[in-house]
Amino acid sequence: MSKILTTQLSGLLQRITQSEEESIEETARLLAQAAIGEGNVYFACFGEMQVVELNALQGVERFAKLLPWTEHTEVSEADRICIFTRSAHDQEALALAKRLNELFIPFAAVASEVANAENPLADLAYTYISTRMRGGLLPNDLGERIVVPHAIAVLFIYEAVKIAYDEMLGLDDEEL
Secondary structure: OHHHHHHHHHHHHHHHHHHHHHHHHHHHHHHHHHHHOOOOEEEEEOHHHHHHHHHHHHOOOOOOOEEOOOOOOOOOOOOEEEEEOOOOOOHHHHHHHHHHHHOOOOEEEEEOOOOOOOOHHHHHOOEEEEOOOOOOOEEOOOOOEEOOOHHHHHHHHHHHHHHHHHHHHOOOOOOO
16 A cells, blocks of 8 residues: 555655646745845744644754744735645635735745636735645545645645745755
C-alpha cells in the first residue's frame, strides 16, 4: 500500500507543479513586495493548514519578514497576507478575504478548489493557488477514497513559494 500512496502523492505534487507554477511565482512576488518595502508578511492559516505557519516561523529555514497572524492583527496597505485554507468556501477564510479586499490590501490564497467562477476565494484573491485535492488518494475495502493529504500538498506549495520568494529577496542559506 505504501508504494501506491507514494505514486499517488507523487502524482498530486506533479499536478500542482504543472498547473500552479505561474501562480506560485506570482504569489512569491506578491509577498516579496512587503518584504522589500515597508510591510510585513502574514500567513492566515485555517484548520490543519496552521502547519504552514508553524513551519514558517519555527522550522529550520524560516520565512523571512513573516510575523504571526492572529484575528486581531492590524494590517496596512504595505503588508501582504497569504490565506491557507482547506476549502475556498471556508467561512472564516472568506470573511478575512472580504475584509482585506475592502481595505484594498492585496493578498494570496491557497485552497483545494481550482480557480473558476464558482470559487469565491479565487475571485477575491490577487493570486490564487490550488492544491488540486479532489478527494482521497487511495480506495479502501469499501470502495471509498481515503488519505486526503491537504497538509502535505500545502506544505509543498509553501516550499515552492519560499524558494521563489527567497530568490527574489536575494537570500541564500547563510543569511537565513
